[in-house]
Amino acid sequence: MSQKQSSHDATRRILIEPTSSQATQLAADMFGTIVCDAVDKRGICHVALAGGTTPHGLYQLLAKSGNIDLLPWDLVEVFLGDERDVPQDHVESNFGMIQRTLLDHVPINLSRVHPMGADADDIAQAAADYERAIRDTVPAGDDGIPQFDLILLGMGGDGHTASLFPGSEALDVSDRLVVSCFVQVLGRSRMTLTFPLINAARNIIQLVTGGDKAEAIADLLSGAEDDKARLPVARIKPVAGKLLTILDEPAARLADLKKD
Ligand code: 6PG
Numbered sequence: 001m002s003q004k005q006s007s008h009d010a011t012r013r014i015l016i017e018p019t020s021s022q023a024t025q026l027a028a029d030m031f032g033t034i035v036c037d038a039v040d041k042r043g044i045c046h047v048a049l050a051g052g053t054t055p056h057g058l059y060q061l062l063a064k065s066g067n068i069d070l071l072p073w074d075l076v077e078v079f080l081g082d083e084r085d086v087p088q089d090h091v092e093s094n095f096g097m098i099q100r101t102l103l104d105h106v107p108i109n110l111s112r113v114h115p116m117g118a119d120a121d122d123i124a125q126a127a128a129d130y131e132r133a134i135r136d137t138v139p140a141g142d143d144g145i146p147q148f149d150l151i152l153l154g155m156g157g158d159g160h161t162a163s164l165f166p167g168s169e170a171l172d173v174s175d176r177l178v179v180s181c182f183v184q185v186l187g188r189s190r191m192t193l194t195f196p197l198i199n200a201a202r203n204i205i206q207l208v209t210g211g212d213k214a215e216a217i218a219d220l221l222s223g224a225e226d227d228k229a230r231l232p233v234a235r236i237k238p239v240a241g242k243l244l245t246i247l248d249e250p251a252a253r254l255a256d257l258k259k260d
Helices: 020-042 056-062 065-070 094-101 123-137 211-222 225-229
Strands: 004-007 012-017 045-049 076-080 082-084 150-153 178-183 188-193 203-208 242-248
Touching: 012 020, 020 045, 020 056, 020 065, 020 150, 020 203, 020 242, 056 094, 076 094, 076 123, 082 094, 123 178, 123 188, 211 225
Parallel strands: 012 242, 045 076, 045 150, 150 203, 203 242
Antiparallel strands: 004 012, 082 188, 178 188
C-alpha cells in the first residue's frame, strides 16, 4: 500500500492514497485497529459513524467476512454523527445507509445501536434526547464531555462536516453536544453532533476522496487563514485525541503538503 504521509502537527496525520479504494481500505484498517484497541483497554468501543456516500465503501469493507470475524462487533456501541430529517427507511437516511451497508451484516448488539430519529415532529427535543443517550452511554473525559473512541467524518465540497454547514448557528454551539438546525442551502433540517463533542474524541478519522473536494482540502491544509476560517471542517481540532485525515490523490491534488 503506497501512501504519501504528511504530518501536519502533533495531533494530525494526513495520509494520501493513490485511489479512493486504497484510501477506503486504509480507513477500514484504522477503524479495526481503533476498535480492537478500545475493546482491549476498556472492554467496549464507542463510535459515531458518518453519513453521505464516501463511507459506503468503508462500511461494505467492514462487513466483509474477514472483518466480521476479526472485530468484536458485539462490543461496539454505534451512534451517528448526523442525520437528515427523514425516516430510517428513506433513501436519504444516513442510518438506513449504515444499516444496509454494515449493521445488517455484522453481529452487532442491537441494543447498542442508536439511530438519531431526526424525522421526529420535535427535532430539537429529539436532539436533546440523543445527547442524553450519549451522556448516559459514553464515559466522559476529565472535562465532563463523553469521549468517543472514534468519530468518523466526511467533508462536503463547501467544507461542511457532519451537518455543520457554513453559516450555521450550530458552528458556535458550545453548551450542547447534539443540536438540530435548519440548513439554508438544503432547505431542510438536520441533526448533528457539535464541535465540543467531536473534538473530545480519542480518535477522529476524516475520510475525503474525489476531485470535487480538492479546493476545500487545499484551503483546509495549505490555504490562507481566512480561506481556512470559512470551512467548518477547520474547527475539527481534537482536544487530546488524534486526527487522521485520509485522502485520495484527487482530493489532495491542490494542497501544498510538505512530506515527512
Ligand atoms: C451527510 C454527511 C455529510 C457528508 C458530507 C460528504 O449527512 O451528508 O454526514 O457530512 O460527510 O456531505 O458527503 P459525501 O461523502 O456524499 O461526499
